[in-house]
Amino acid sequence: MPSTKGSEKIKKTPQLLRGMKDIMPEDQQWWDFIRMRVDNVARAYGFGRLDTPLLEDAALFTRSVGKETDIVEKEMYTFEDKNGSLVSLRPEGTAGVVRAYIEHGMLNRPQPVKMYYLGQFFRYDRPQAGRYRQFYQFGFEVVGEQNPVIDAQVMMLAFNFYAEINLPVTLQVNSVGCGECHDEYRKVLVDYYRSRKNSLCEDCKRRLQKNPLRLLDCKQEDCQVLAQDAPQTVDHLCEECNEHFVKVLEHLDELEIPYVLNSRLVRGLDYYTRTVFEIWPEPYDPPKIEEPEETDDKKDRHKKSGNKKEEEIEISVEPTPIEEPKNKMPSQNALGGGGRYDDLVETMGGQPTPAIGFSGGIERLITELRLRNLPIGDIEKPEVFVAQLGDSARKKALKLFEDLRQAGFKVAESFSKDGLKPQMELADKIGVKFAVIIGQKEIMDGTILIRDMESGIQETVDFKKVIPEVQKRLEKYGVKAKVIDPRKTVI
Ligand code: HAM
Numbered sequence: 401m402p403s404t405k406g407s408e409k410i411k412k413t414p415q416l417l418r419g420m421k422d423i424m425p426e427d428q429q430w431w432d433f434i435r436m437r438v439d440n441v442a443r444a445y446g447f448g449r450l451d452t453p454l455l456e457d458a459a460l461f462t463r464s465v466g467k468e469t470d471i472v473e474k475e476m477y478t479f480e481d482k483n484g485s486l487v488s489l490r491p492e493g494t495a496g497v498v499r500a501y502i503e504h505g506m507l508n509r510p511q512p513v514k515m516y517y518l519g520q521f522f523r524y525d526r527p528q529a530g531r532y533r534q535f536y537q538f539g540f541e542v543v544g545e546q547n548p549v550i551d552a553q554v555m556m557l558a559f560n561f562y563a564e565i566n567l568p569v570t571l572q573v574n575s576v577g578c579g580e581c582h583d584e585y586r587k588v589l590v591d592y593y594r595s596r597k598n599s600l601c602e603d604c605k606r607r608l609q610k611n612p613l614r615l616l617d618c619k620q621e622d623c624q625v626l627a628q629d630a631p632q633t634v635d636h637l638c639e640e641c642n643e644h645f646v647k648v649l650e651h652l653d654e655l656e657i658p659y660v661l662n663s664r665l666v667r668g669l670d671y672y673t674r675t676v677f678e679i680w681p682e683p684y685d686p687p688k689i690e691e692p693e694e695t696d697d698k699k700d701r702h703k704k705s706g707n708k709k710e711e712e713i714e715i716s717v718e719p720t721p722i723e724e725p726k727n728k729m730p731s732q733n734a735l736g737g738g739g740r741y742d743d744l745v746e747t748m749g750g751q752p753t754p755a756i757g758f759s760g761g762i763e764r765l766i767t768e769l770r771l772r773n774l775p776i777g778d779i780e781k782p783e784v785f786v787a788q789l790g791d792s793a794r795k796k797a798l799k800l801f802e803d804l805r806q807a808g809f810k811v812a813e814s815f816s817k818d819g820l821k822p823q824m825e826l827a828d829k830i831g832v833k834f835a836v837i838i839g840q841k842e843i844m845d846g847t848i849l850i851r852d853m854e855s856g857i858q859e860t861v862d863f864k865k866v867i868p869e870v871q872k873r874l875e876k877y878g879v880k881a882k883v884i885d886p887r888k889t890v891i
Contacts, residue, residue: 466669493759800836
């Protein structure tokens with residue numbers, strides 16, 4: 401084999417693939433927050449976690465999501481493994497859940513079976529704001545029940561998930577009917593588009609025969625204009641589907657869940673029947689930044705700097721446009737979506753089994769939370785910093801750190817730093833409320849210093865009482881009392 405050593409030297413450092421991103425330590429708090437909320441909701445509504453593999457037989461997605469969908473046509477990471485089998489990185493979660501339901505004979509469990517998941521998904525999409533090639537979703541699936549009350553319950557769960565974290569969203573609802581309704585609707589839709597074919601994009605021209613429903617959610621501007629006046633799915637529902645939809649809406653009314661009827665909502669996956677829905681973020685109107693009166697001196701400076709002021713107050717995250725009507729397809733992406741898939745279990749080889757589910761994208765959710773500066777609670781932020789001066793103090797501090805941590809505090813340290821100044825600077829930067837400081841003198845006296853980082857006031861306390869003393873002070877800042885292990889009050 402020729403040596404690659406020489407050429408490797410001049411090669412560029414490998415970089416992150418397009419559409420992928422690292423989740424940095426400082427950003428993990430957002431992910432933890434969402435994971436925690438998803439787990440809480442799942443527990444409250446009785447969902448059990450199901451983790452399916454990231455890699456599945458490619459046919460699983462072709463058969464479920466649909467051959468003519470963007471996801472399968474253009475976006476799947478599909479390749480032959482070493483055995484020559486065609487496999488795909490999962491582009492979505494529902495298909496895997498259905499495969500697992502059939503494969504593990506879950507039909508024999510009490511129905512419905514409620515499952516949830518959270519993890520990575522892959523779509524070879526064009527990377528842009530809110531669209532990644534590897535992204536995270538959480539999802540909830542209810543398999544084995546067709547009652548419309550379940551549709552309302554899943555939508556309530558989805559809506560409340562966002563409402564409870566104070567994110568203003570709208571629930572967009574539609575019904576696409578069953579297979580029979582599809583056949584009837586497809587005919588009228590093709591009739592409508594036939595005379596307008598020339599205005600369609602190339603993809604839609606092709607889809608018109610194969611999968612005309614896809615024309616309604618095409619993102620091309622001309623196609624969107626045509627879709628505005630297209631026949632509506634709800635006008636072509638069979639009696640049973642119509643009745644089902646009416647009941648779903650009645651339940652939503654009963655639950656006082658606000659919703660927007662959106663006749664153009666058809667979703668981008670083929671397995672849907674009857675109810676479909678999406679969660680859209682409410683348009684965001686960023687708070688106006690009060691501009692202080694400019695002094696003559698400042699005005700001059702702006703002139704000199706080419707008046708960069710507007711650039712300075714620009715926010716880094718793209719705001720959701722504010723002027724869109726409530727049921728216009730969002731130029732910004734949906735936070736989540738879902739619906740019924742009553743035929744999917746049977747299509748995949750199982751017994752006829754109705755089902756419904758929802759999944760939400762985590763990156764888009766975090767963008768919205770950050771944009772609005774919504775609090776996620778300081779779940780990661782340390783409360784106390786342990787500082788030390790000198791070798792024997794470092795030993796004591798090491799043990800104290802562990803004792804504080806076991807007592808339930810979020811603790812930070814920098815044992816590799818020697819001077820007090822850099823340690824205090826770090827404590828300040830992290831934003832802890834208090835620092836506990838131990839040096840030679842304190843070791844001799846059996847004491848420790850507690851420094852209030854805001855006021856700078858330092859108090860000397862008995863070393864043995866450091867935990868209750870820290871606790872007492874943190875309570876003043878509204879930090880909830882910890883359950884202190886009495887054995888840990890004496891170190
Ligand atoms: P979906 O609408 O394809 O539905 O995806 C759900 C959510 O995943 C989207 O609303 C979005 O927030 C996020 N998402 C999708 N693609 C990307 C991407 N490229 N980058 C970042 N986020 C993305 C499904 O996947 C269905 N399995 C939902 C479902 C569950 N239906 C029934 N049960």
